[in-house]
Amino acid sequence: MEDSQIIELYWQKNTDAISETADKYGTYCFTIANNILQRTEDSEECVNDTWLHAWNAIPPQRPKALRLFLAKITRNLSFDRLCAQNAAKRGGGEMAIVLDELGECMDGGADTETVYEAKELGKFIQNFVRALPEREGNVLVRRYFFAESVADIAKRYGLTENNVMVILCRTRTKLKAHLLKEGYR
16 A cells, blocks of 8 residues: 555544554564664564554644654654663663764763754754765664664675774764864764
């Protein structure tokens, strides 16, 4: 079924929207959740919560790209669950590594807590990624948005793991320089 048809089912509040969404995007959303959470049970719960959030969000929203809309919901729910699980202590696994890598770009004392500043920072980073050469941008997004492992990214793009690490390191260095130039610390 086409995305526009699925979205129309949501607008009609037809429960088939959920089953159609699950059939088309279930594996995709599970992969995103599992890359972050690395626990099958938690990932499955996040995916189920994604369908509920989509149901509640459509309408009033009418996503232009359903796949990305669902990815963002799944990713946010997964991060929320990860934060809840690790409230007392920071856990290990791929997400800890991903967050540590990104932490190199921003000083811990940076004031990005307000919604406005966070949105501005998000726009800035989005524009930065769009300006990168395609492969660099794709590698960065795969690592830091979808939380894919370096090994998976290397396999996807026919690179060595070391090459992926070098691309990520150089791109983070560029991002840090751009952030500092724009006054982010």
